[in-house]
Amino acid sequence: MATAMDCRNWDEDIYRDSIILERESQCRTVFRTAFAPNPDHTSYPDLIVAAISDGSIAAYSISSCLGLNSAGNSLVPVGEPSWLVQGHDGPAYDVKFYGNHEDSLLLSCGDDGRIRGWKWKEMLGSKESAQGGISKPVLDLVNPQKKGPWGVLSPIPENNCVAVNTQTGSIFAASGDSCAYCWDVEKNEIKMVLKGHSDYLHCIVARNSHNQVITGSEDGTARIWDCRTGKCIQIIDPQKDKKLKELYPYVSCIALDASESWLVRVQMPLPN
Numbered sequence: 670m671a672t673a674m675d676c677r678n679w680d681e682d683i684y685r686d687s688i689i690l691e692r693e694s695q696c697r698t699v700f701r702t703a704f705a706p707n708p709d710h711t712s713y714p715d716l717i718v719a720a721i722s723d724g725s726i727a728a729y730s731i732s733s734c735l736g737l738n739s740a741g742n743s744l745v746p747v748g749e750p751s752w753l754v755q756g757h758d759g760p761a762y763d764v765k766f767y768g769n770h771e772d773s774l775l776l777s778c779g780d781d782g783r784i785r786g787w788k789w790k791e792m793l794g795s796k797e798s799a800q801g802g803i804s805k806p807v808l809d810l811v812n813p814q815k816k817g818p819w820g821v822l823s824p825i826p827e828n829n830c831v832a833v834n835t836q837t838g839s840i841f842a843a844s845g846d847s848c849a850y851c852w853d854v855e856k857n858e859i860k861m862v863l864k865g866h867s868d869y870l871h872c873i874v875a876r877n878s879h880n881q882v883i884t885g886s887e888d889g890t891a892r893i894w895d896c897r898t899g900k901c902i903q904i905i906d907p908q909k910d911k912k913l914k915e916l917y918p919y920v921s922c923i924a925l926d927a928s929e930s931w932l933v934r935v936q937m938p939l940p941n
Contacts, residue, residue: 698722701763701830706773706789716751718775720761726777727753728792752792754804757781763830767840767854774808774854776833776840782812782825784842784852810852812844813859832875832882837896841882843870849884851896861899865892871921878929885920891932905932 698721705716705728718728727750734748759780767774767786771793774786786808814822826846833840839860840852849863849870868887875882880896891905922935 696722698760700760703764703766705775706766706769706771718764720756720764720777720779722760724755724757724759724761724779724781725753726756726761726764726775754787754792756785756806757783759827762828765831765833767833768835776808776831778828778831778842780827782827782844784808784810784828784831784840808854808857810840810842810857812842812846812850815846829870830872832873834875834877834880834896836877837880839896841873841875843873843884845869847886847888849873849882849894851882851899861896863894863899863901865901866890868919871919872923874923874925876925876929883923883925883932885923887919889918889920891920891923 699719700722701720703718704714705718707714715731716728717731718726721727729748730751733751756777757779761777761779763778765776766789767776771790773789775789775792776784776786778784785806787804787806792804812826812828814825817823823846826844826848828842828844830843831840838854840854842850842852844850847864847866847868847870851860851863852858853860863882863884866884866886866888870884870886872885873882876893881902882894882896883891884894885891889906892901893903893905894900895902920935924933925931926933
């Protein structure tokens, strides 16, 4: 419900802001989730981190959320986050962990074209993040802008997905300008730009055993890239039939199995 206020001291701006906040809170979308590193390797991970459409990054305790089911409530239980931080201006689209232990970095990317990273150990002990505050990231990478006619700069392209390779110290980003960017974690600079897709990138996954990444695009193809040379070594386009391609025009998601030998991709249909 909207914030109650005394009509004798009516403030139209406060009322309007309260309505907007209420609508935003009811219309949030979770775009991606990731399991947090588990210090106790003998048990299943308990924390799950979510990238949310209002730009926030939130962590939820799975055991606490499941415990709500035993409370005897007839309504669907709503879990409260263990902590929440405002990560991006605009929607946050993806979260990943750089590393598999308490000293790892929590990474997020979003519509503002940024990749931000926080020390996971510090986030767990931060009072600011536990209260939904603004925690300063230790890593802040921004996509480059392209120069157009008369030196006019393009908008900063959004980041839709990230992947990591801790062995080479790299973070990969699937961007809205049809490029994938490879960032050097230590130097905070771009190592290489993977160019070849003709449209918006939706997803990227690292095949670290072969020092490769795989991208999926709005152009309907998935591409395998050699990270040593930055060149595309294979184009996967099973929908060569024009009729099928009209129905399933773009690749929205890519996943590899544990052996990194099998690839699954999701081809999205056009809306009716």
